[in-house]
Amino acid sequence: MNIVEDQNQLGQLIRTERKRQRLTQEQLAGLSGVGVRFVRELEHGKEGCHIGLAFTVMQTLGLSVHVTGRGSDV
Template sequence: MMDAEKLGAVVRAERKAQGLRQVELAAASGVGVRFLAELEAGKPTAQIGKALAVLAALGCQVEIVRPGSAEAI
């Protein structure tokens, strides 16, 4: 199960793997640098829409698997 800290760690690791600075990823995803820093730090109240924008800018995909289903939506 993903939690805010794990999500932040994934974002930070992928950003670094792509050689991006926080300011560059923030600009590419339309969020502020402060938001991105808080997201990477695992802030549990980060806005979902902005978090999804950051993930999309990184080329990441989010999958949700419903209980009792093997298919992601």
Template sequence: MTWNRNNAISEFVRRRRKEAGLTQLELADISGVGIRFIRELEQGKPNLMADKINQVLLFFGHTLTPTEISDETRRNLGS
């Protein structure tokens, strides 16, 4: 699997961290995850644990939630 630095979660966390004036290390400390996890999250590692992603997102007042996708997107998932 390839990493996607531009996925929605990676971009959200990176942008919100910078808006908060935090380094990756500071966000890791505040959210209770390791620095390696923050780096991998922001770099778009594809197989991170959802509970840890939620730990970081909760700091910004968000959580992972199911989102409906279009039929076209669903058809393209196998591409």
């Protein structure tokens, strides 16, 4: 399990998984139904990336999100 605390770490996680699956940014964009520019910006941690599209890209890669609150031991 990876801990993601900011947009840069999320972008790195997405980039790493994309490369692990041997996909180009263009291929991931096509599979996800988003633009290549969006994938590039997402992987570089751009703050203004649309969260809904980010979830679409993550779902395409088979990534899921688990959120815990402060003080949670999960």
